[in-house]
Amino acid sequence: MNPTDDNGSPRNPQVRVFSDLQTLSQSLAESLVESIRTAVEDRGRYSLILSGGSTPRMLYQLLADEYQEVIPWSDLHLFWGDERCVPPDHSDSNYAMALRMLIAPSPIPSRNVHRMPGEIQPPEEAARKYEQTLREHFDGVNADCILLGVGADGHTASLFPGHDVLEESTRWTRAVTDPPPDAEHARITLTLPFINRVLRSVFLAAGRGKRRVLRALLGGSPAQRRTLPAGRVQTPEGPDWYLDRDANPREGEQS
Ligand code: 6PG
Secondary structure, eight states: OOOBOTTSSBOOOEEEEESSHHHHHHHHHHHHHHHHHHHHHHHSOEEEEEOOSSTTHHHHHHHHTTTTTTSOGGGEEEEESEEESSOTTSTTOHHHHHIIIIITTSOOOGGGBOOOOTTSSSHHHHHHHHHHHHHHHHSSSOOSEEEEOOOTTSOBTTBOTTOGGGGOOSOSEEEESSOOGGGOSOEEEEOHHHHTTSSEEEEEEOSGGGHHHHHHHHHSOHHHHTTSGGGGOOOSEEEEEEEEGGGOTTTTTOO
């Protein structure tokens, strides 16, 4: 059941603005650690779906370093929202970034790291294999939290504007072999049917380059928001938006 307000419209997004990426990452790390510890005490596990891109790097580093002693790593399971169709040691791999910033510096057991196999060809086979992985973990159970970035064009994960992957209504993963030119690689991505069944979604956005798209995503009508892939994310809890001041569309309005 997606959150709606009294007249059935999607609930307005919860927005938190921080002076910089460091304080944004610190606050989100604290929120995640609290959620992880509570869920593990209640249910014995927590499944976190990681975002790629550059914005979450500092958050991942904080979780592995500053919060290493308080995270119940043996009960934390990691998944990915999308992956580039490259080997796991490729400089553009979302897994490679998480390995460097979060996984290698932490004691998380390798059995808890459920990598999206971007290297498998064709990409459709990689998507099919990851769907199997998701079905093993989430048939009848919802993932706890998905971290998402947003592109200046409003994409999230590898759900790009105008792409037919946005209309996928049953599968949980899809290959995107024709991404926009600046996306560089073919991708594997979670689809909206899967993303919108995750219990909580959190967007991270930093930098002035995101201000314009965030004005549409946070200030537009529900109908305007839905024209952008990131605006199609509606989870039982969230989406919560963690922005730095430069990305805040309201910055400068007061002055
Ligand atoms: C990817 C991401 C993508 C990313 C946004 C924002 O694989 O690139 O999943 O959706 O989150 O493009 O990227 P930045 O954090 O680098 O701005």
